[in-house]
Amino acid sequence: MDEQRFHAFYEQTHRNVRAYLRSMLIDQNVVDDLLQESYFRILKAELPASTELAHQRNYLYRIATNLVHDYRRSRKLETLSEEQVPAVSKLGSLDTAHDVGRAFDRLKPRERDVLWFAYVECLDHKEIAGILQVGIASIRPMLARARAKFADILRRRGIGE
Amino acid sequence: MSDCPWESRIVIAAAADLLPEDLVLHLVGCPVCREAHSIAGKMRQFANGLPEEPGPSAASMWWRLNLKLRRERARHAEKPLVWMRRISYVAIALTAPLELRSIPDLSGRTAVIGLVALSAVVLPVSIALLTWSRSKV
Numbered sequence: 001m002d003e004q005r006f007h008a009f010y011e012q013t014h015r016n017v018r019a020y021l022r023s024m025l026i027d028q029n030v031v032d033d034l035l036q037e038s039y040f041r042i043l044k045a046e047l048p049a050s051t052e053l054a055h056q057r058n059y060l061y062r063i064a065t066n067l068v069h070d071y072r073r074s075r076k077l078e079t080l081s082e083e084q085v086p087a088v089s090k091l092g093s094l095d096t097a098h099d100v101g102r103a104f105d106r107l108k109p110r111e112r113d114v115l116w117f118a119y120v121e122c123l124d125h126k127e128i129a130g131i132l133q134v135g136i137a138s139i140r141p142m143l144a145r146a147r148a149k150f151a152d153i154l155r156r157r158g159i160g161e
Numbered sequence: 162m163s164d165c166p167w168e169s170r171i172v173i174a175a176a177a178d179l180l181p182e183d184l185v186l187h188l189v190g191c192p193v194c195r196e197a198h199s200i201a202g203k204m205r206q207f208a209n210g211l212p213e214e215p216g217p218s219a220a221s222m223w224w225r226l227n228l229k230l231r232r233e234r235a236r237h238a239e240k241p242l243v244w245m246r247r248i249s250y251v252a253i254a255l256t257a258p259l260e261l262r263s264i265p266d267l268s269g270r271t272a273v274i275g276l277v278a279l280s281a282v283v284l285p286v287s288i289a290l291l292t293w294s295r296s297k298v
Binding site for chain 2: 010011015018023032116120143154
C-alpha cells in the first residue's frame with residue numbers, strides 16, 4: 001500500500017475502527033496502541049493494490065477484533081465492571097447512551113462483536129463471518145442470541161421497549 | 162424467537178433513519194424485526210455517544226508505521242547475525258580447551274596467569290562495549 005492509498009484508506013476507516021475499539025476497551029492508550037497495531041499489520045500484510053476497499057476494511061476489523069480478544073485474554077477481562085464502562089460524552093441522550101453502554105458491556109466479547117458489526121456497521125452476515133472467522137451459518141443464531149440477551153438486559157434495566 | 166428475512170432490510174433502513182411504509186407495517190406484525198429495530202437504535206445511540214478523541218492524522222500514522230516497519234525489518238535482518246555470533250561463541254568455547262591443551266607451553270602456571278590477566282582486561286572492555294551498543298539502539 002503506497003502512502004496516498006494509505007491516507008485515503010485511513011481517512012475512510014479510522015473513526016469507525018476507533019469507535020469499535022472504544023466500545024470494547026476502556027483505556028484510551030490501549031485504544032490508540034491497538035489502532036496503530038491494526039494499521040501496522042494491514043500495512044505489513046501487503047494486500048494487492050486491486051483489493052476492494054470493503055475487503056480491506058473487513059480485514060482491518062478482523063485484525064482489530066483479534067487484537068482486542070488477545071488483549072482482553074491477556075488481562076483476563078471478560079466483562080467490565082460497572083465503573084469501567086467507556087464514558088459517553090454527548091449531551092442530550094447521555095444518560096441513555098451511558099446506560100446502554102453499561103448494558104452492552106454485560107455481554108460476552110463475541111456477542112458485542114456481532115451486535116456491533118450487524119447494527120452499527122450494518123455489515124451482512126458473510127462479512128461478519130469473515131471478520132470473526134466463523135462459519136456464515138453460525139452468524140444468524142449468534143446474532144439472535146446476542147440480540148435477545150441484550151434486549152433482556154436492557155429490559156431489566158428499564159431501558160428496553 | 163427465531164429470525165426473519167426482513168431483518169437486514171429493517172436494520173439498514175433504521176441506520177439511514179428511513180422506514181418505508183411497507184417496513185413499518187411489517188414491524189407491527191413481526192416481533193423479531195421489532196426487537197432488531199429497537200436494538201439497532203440502541204446500538205447507534207451508544208455508538209454516537211462514544212467520545213470522539215482526535216486521533217493521529219493519516220500523515221502522522223503513516224510516518225509512525227513506517228518507522229516501526231523499518232525497525233522491525235532491521236531487527237529481522239539482525240537475527241542471522243545474532244545466531245552466527247552465538248554459534249561462534251559456542252564453537253570457541255568447545256575448541257578452546259583442545260587448542261590450549263595442544264600447546265604444551267600454555268598448560269603451565271604461567272599460561273593460567275596470562276589467561277586470567279587477559280580476561281581481566283577483555284571482560285570489562287566487552288561489557289563496556291555491549292552496554293554502549295545497547296544504549297545506542
